Amino acid sequence: MSNCKKCGAEIIWARRAEKQIDGSVRIVPGARANPIDARRFTDGNLVLDSERGIYRFATGNEQEMAEHGGKRLWKSHFAVCPGADDFRRNGKAQPL
Numbered sequence: 189m190s191n192c193k194k195c196g197a198e199i200i201w202a203r204r205a206e207k208q209i210d211g212s213v214r215i216v217p218g219a220r221a222n223p224i225d226a227r228r229f230t231d232g233n234l235v236l237d238s239e240r241g242i243y244r245f246a247t248g249n250e251q252e253m254a255e256h257g258g259k260r261l262w263k264s265h266f267a268v269c270p271g272a273d274d275f276r277r278n279g280k281a282q283p284l
């Protein structure tokens with residue numbers, strides 16, 4: 189676990205992965221680590237596997253289940269960081 193240099197919030201560095209046709213989840217080739225907010229949100233859009241250090245976008249179905257079932261999902265820290273404008277201004281933010 190690390191902390192955001194801008195706001196001090198706990199973040200988890202993870203690489204973007206995608207679900208393959210065979211159901212396995214693999215890192216997107218060339219994906220760099222992005223800061224994922226350590227908190228979970230009812231309106232989150234990411235599924236994080238902190239053990240493997242990977243995340244992927246939740247499917248519509250997963251987001252629906254998270255909203256109705258109280259199962260929370262994660263968000264990119266860029267989406268919630270109060271200092272995110274600085275990230276963008278410096279051009280450091282990566283498209284997720």
Ligand SMILES: [Zn+2]
Nearest residue numbers: 192194195269
């Ligand atoms: Zn932050």
